[in-house]
Amino acid sequence: MSEIKQLDVTIMGREFRVACPVEEETTLLQAVALLDEKMHEIRGSGKVIGIEKIAIMAALNIAHEYLHVDAGGFDIAAYKRRIDRINQVADAALQEQSELF
Known part of the structure; x- marks a missing residue:
């Protein structure tokens, strides 16, 4: 069982x-x-006026985008996580280089 964190x-x-x-x-x-x-x-x-209506419209927009992405079998969240990790590695490498000078 995984640990649950409160955020x-x-x-x-x-x-x-x-x-x-x-x-x-x-x-x-x-x-x-x-x-x-x-x-x-x-x-x-x-x-759109009203926080509840804005939330519903946002949920509909996100669900619509998800259904289009999912239909193609493309997991955009996984790619975003990979890109974020690549950026972290690149930033760390560049930081080490800047310390040389």
């Missing part, structure tokens, strides 16, 4: 405490960032 996250300026397995923390934080970004985009359009 405090912020979406649209509101604080939420959520539980997730430790090994899923990064993915959860990515999901929070995606949801927050979508909700800000919807609010910024000025077409």
Whole structure:
């Protein structure tokens, strides 16, 4: 059984405490960032008013995108995690190089 961690996250300026397995923390934080970004985009359009309606529209947009991605068998979240890891490795290598000079 995996360890469960409590995380405090912020979406649209509101604080939420959520539980997730430790090994899923990064993915959860990515999901929070995606949801927050979508909700800000919807609010910024000025077409939808009310936090609940904005949340529903964001959920529908994300679900729609997921269904299109899933239909092709392409796991974008896995690729994003791989890209993030590559960026971390590259940043670490560049940091070591800058310390040489």
